[in-house]
Amino acid sequence: YPMLPHAIDWTEDTPDGVLVSGMVLCVESYIGRLGGHEGVKIEEQILITETGNEQLSNYPLDERLLGG
Incomplete structure (x- = not known):
């Protein structure tokens, strides 16, 4: 935790934080x-x-994963 769901997945039980x-x-x-x-x-x-x-990940994204 914490978990930050997409807005569409929020419910009354989604914890504040x-x-x-x-x-x-x-x-x-x-x-x-x-x-x-x-x-x-x-x-x-x-x-x-x-x-x-600050973004900690520094592995490059393979452009082939983007489709198109």
Whole structure:
């Protein structure tokens, strides 16, 4: 924890919270076709700082994963 669900997934039970300096979050996205069988999960690690955030992940994204 903390968990920050997409707004569409919020419920009355979704806990409130505050992000504070020193927290590290994993921001995950699953990209695939609706109803499809294949996709890719992209994850970035983010450090919350006194002035905002810092991306900790530095592995380059393979452009082939973007489709198109």
